Amino acid sequence: MTTLEACVVGLSSFRNLWRNLLPHISSNKPSTDLCWQCQRNNYQVFRSANLLEVVKSAKLKKQEQHLLLVQSERSVYQKMVADCKTTCQELQLSLGAPTEPVHYPSDPMQPGPIYFLTPRKCDLFGVCCEGIPQEVNYLIDEGMSSSKGSSTVINYSTCTISSPTTELDLNCDNCSGQNKNTFVLWYCAWQTMHKLHHSLDLHFLITGHTKFAPDWCFGLIKQRLRKTRVNTLSEIADVVKDSTVTGVNIPQLVGLEEGTVLVESYGWQQHLTPYFRPLP
Structure with a gap:
């Protein structure tokens, strides 16, 4: 076999040559919102x-x-x-549906199988105020998780909106199981009936085109988690806090591993059902 007289280049030089000589050939970028x-x-x-x-x-x-x-x-x-x-009198919140659960303990440099048969699960639910901007990320341990339905949305949005506002705009994606259902609409009506807000508008983005602020904050958290070793809930909270330089992501533990409850959950479905009629 004859040896080709060619110069070997590094990876960065190869990529630059490819972009300059073959710009019409590129890798398909991953699509997360189809x-x-x-x-x-x-x-x-x-x-x-x-x-x-x-x-x-x-x-x-x-x-x-x-x-x-x-x-x-x-x-x-x-x-x-x-x-x-x-303005600070008008408040706009974006509610992010629960993301894929975070499993811990987790080590990005894991050399072999982990000791635990099944890692512990921690759900992540975010409520973002886009006027500041800041997002409160509720870390829900599997021992504190009730469901991913409307109860989760109502409980944690109530904890975030702790004081009355003049106008409130809620932006949600089109997850019918979490926020596009009867109980969330009843809850919005209940808020205005008790004069907690002068007006409350609930908005839904078009299905398949729902990328908004909570997805940006979740992405920053996931990037940090891929590079950080975590063993406990408190370490996941530190990852959420350190995921942004400007302090956009704020962690909030719902409960601790030993069973201590930090954020109370209430039965809003049972509370609202006697006072409202089912929507068509």
Whole structure:
């Protein structure tokens, strides 16, 4: 075999040469927020290459209308964030649905199997005030976790909103099991009936286009966790606190490993049911 007279380059030089010489070839970036409606519309547009122009125009128009709806909803959300930053009397909160649980003990440099058969689980629920911005991250140990339904949303949003406000805007993603249900709507009506807020608006982003402030804060926490060794709940709280330089993420333990309860949970579903009718 003949030896090629070629110069060996490092990884960074190889990447620079690839970007300069072959810019049209790139790796597909990971997609974490996929829209089923966009995928169906794009597939129909792709399959309409040999169809009539009228049919192709109709399929393109359908996708354009969907994107315009998403853009209008996103512009409303961005406007509320901008208005929230200009005044302290109006409060806007974004409720993040419980993320994938954090397992501990965890070691990024784990050399072999861990001692425990099943790691302990800690759920993460965030309520973000985008006018400051700061997010309160509730660390829910598996011994304190009741469910991932509406009770979780109502309990921890009540703990965050501790004082009456003039106007309150709640932004949620489209998780029907957590925040898009009858009990959360009853809770919002209960808040205004007791004059805790002059007005309360509940907003839902379009399904598949729901990335907002809590996802940004959760991402920073997950990045820090991948590089940090944690063995206890207090160490997870330290990771949440140190995940941002400016103190955006604030940890709040719901309870301790030995059973001490720090944040009380109440049966809002049983409390609200006698006073409200089921929504159609």
